[in-house]
């Protein structure tokens with residue numbers, strides 16, 4: 001079976017370094033907010049080109065803490081609105097709800113699956129305080145357009161970088177393309193820990209200071225609490241692992257890109273829509289880090305079964321759009337036709353830095369032989 005994502009072998013590439021890092025943390029006797037977290041925060045801030053990186057417990061908390069930070073600074077109040085894509089992993093939207101704010105959904109573009117910047121302004125009201133673009137599947141949103149809209153309407157831009165570690169727009173790396181950004185280091189992400197982890201990046205000194213307190217019970221000084229904060233800290237052990245894996249992030253992204261290029265070049269089947277053309281890949285080489293390789297096909301179940309019978313594991317990102325989830329019952333009767341179509345047709349082929357060339361070739365062959 002060709003696995004969708006071979007996490008075991010992805011991490012075994014670093015076996016000795018990871019074991020050494022474990023031993024170092026074990027011998028230090030210090031497990032929460034110590035030197036490993038400080039070091040990783042510095043390295044990741046440097047990697048993203050920002051002044052601040054704050055390690056937190058996961059990607060959902062990273063986004064939630066940014067919004068709560070803005071509330072503490074007086075930029076947002078309960079019930080204010082945040083514009084989010086209707087086509088995303090639900091965490092992007094949950095973060096807004098959890099911070100006591102109101103998510104306002106905007107449809108994606110069918111050719112990129114990313115928030116349609118041309119539909120954002122229609123949704124802006126006097127209560128809109130921020131836009132939360134999600135660089136879904138590893139591809140950067142149109143940040144020039146989004147930042148221009150935000151500037152005109154005095155909104156904050158909060159990037160959801162949970163799937164886009166290392167994606168670049170010219171000289172700038174994501175995490176540095178808005179006012180603040182949330183990252184996830186969930187094991188399956190392009191930069192993944194061996195457990196949960198996350199980070200906020202920003203160039204805003206005040207926001208960074210508030211989030212440093214918010215992640216640790218709202219405290220700057222032990223047993224003094226400025227805010228009703230959370231317990232959302234990046235573990236020392238995970239930070240130590242992440243420092244090791246960060247060194248390979250650019251190379252891993254390069255390997256993902258070469259598989260995406262190969263698929264895009266070789267997959268030819270009229271039943272299948274590819275995520276973009278070869279020309280698009282070449283023209284935007286660094287702005288896509290291919291967290292997944294999503295294709296679209298009608299009667300997806302049959303296709304998935306066919307691949308599985310031929311030894312290829314696939315995953316669906318995601319089967320149910322957020323507005324159709326029971327968790328958001330108030331939206332269930334609303335219609336976001338593009339999101340619904342994407343969620344109905346999308347399916348992700350295997351892609352990872354440890355996939356072998358023969359496997360990539362085999363996937364192309366099997367996909368090309370698919371017929372109804």
Ligand SMILES: *Cc1c(COP(=O)(O)O)cnc(C)c1O
Pocket residue numbers: 058059060061088089091092134136160162163183184185186196197198
């Ligand atoms: C994974 C993910 C998150 C949440 O990250 P966790 O670490 O699992 O909390 C947020 N947004 C997107 C787009 C994601 O893919």
